[in-house]
Amino acid sequence: QKEVEQDPGPLSVPEGAIVSLNCTYSNSAFQYFMWYRQYSRKGPELLMYTYSSGNKEDGRFTAQVDKSSKYISLFIRDSQPSDSATYLCAMKITGGGNKLTFGTGTQLKVEL
Amino acid sequence: GAVVSQHPSRVICKSGTSVKIECRSLDFQATTMFWYRQFPKKSLMLMATSNEGSKATYEQGVEKDKFLINHASLTLSTLTVTSAHPEDSSFYICSASAQANTGELFFGEGSRLTVL
Numbered sequence: 736q737k738e739v740e741q742d743p744g745p746l747s748v749p750e751g752a753i754v755s756l757n758c759t760y761s762n763s764a765f766q767y768f769m770w771y772r773q774y775s776r777k778g779p780e781l782l783m784y785t786y787s788s789g790n791k792e793d794g795r796f797t798a799q800v801d802k803s804s805k806y807i808s809l810f811i812r813d814s815q816p817s818d819s820a821t822y823l824c825a826m827k828i829t830g831g832g833n834k835l836t837f838g839t840g841t842q843l844k845v846e847l
Numbered sequence: 848g849a850v851v852s853q854h855p856s857r858v859i860c861k862s863g864t865s866v867k868i869e870c871r872s873l874d875f876q877a878t879t880m881f882w883y884r885q886f887p888k889k890s891l892m893l894m895a896t897s898n899e900g901s902k903a904t905y906e907q908g909v910e911k912d913k914f915l916i917n918h919a920s921l922t923l924s925t926l927t928v929t930s931a932h933p934e935d936s937s938f939y940i941c942s943a944s945a946q947a948n949t950g951e952l953f954f955g956e957g958s959r960l961t962v963l
Contacts, residue, residue, distance in 0.1 A: 778954035839890040
């Protein structure tokens with residue numbers, strides 16, 4: 736079993752839809768949770784960063800962490816074609832330096 | 848956010864030659880940088896952790912003699928792919944953090960290596 740599981744997609748939605756992206760994990764020691772967006776042939780870009788459980792909102796993006804279920808989510812409201820990219824979840828343990836464990840990424844396409 | 852610059856963005860080389868990729872933190876100092884390899888439609892695979900002033904820490908299965916990492920200063924790390932072969936063709940990405948232990952990493956733009 737992988738430490739971090741993420742549905743690779745592809746996920747195709749119409750413009751304006753609410754997108755839900757998810758990851759599950761097995762290591763209960765993970766405390767820091769991140770979402771990165773990666774456009775084709777580019778490096779990942781940090782979107783959201785949360786510590787422990789709870790919600791965090793930034794514009795059209797909301798990150799949720801449920802540590803009891805070992806489940807994290809990223810919601811994108813009013814999705815735009817420019818949101819079309821691969822979304823990677825990542826997480827780390829306390830005291831693990833800055834070494835992250837990544838999911839495989841979900842490819843999202845927002846269509847006009 | 849912090850800026851990490853990676854160069855070159857694309858390189859094509861002949862089999863048997865060596866290629867150097869640079870990773871620079873432009874507006875912050877990074878005591879630790881990370882090097883990843885990414886295959887098409889796959890996630891990032893951590894290759895090694897680059898520590899300023901000391902030897903890199905390689906992940907299991909990564910050949911340290913093939914992938915030479917040097918972290919000469921707080922703003923520069925280099926990855927040299929030695930005696931490159933076609934199977935080394937991949938997308939190589941570096942990352943760095945402005946603060947230790949936060950997990951908040953900033954990534955370079957990546958370098959596409961093609962070995963003929």
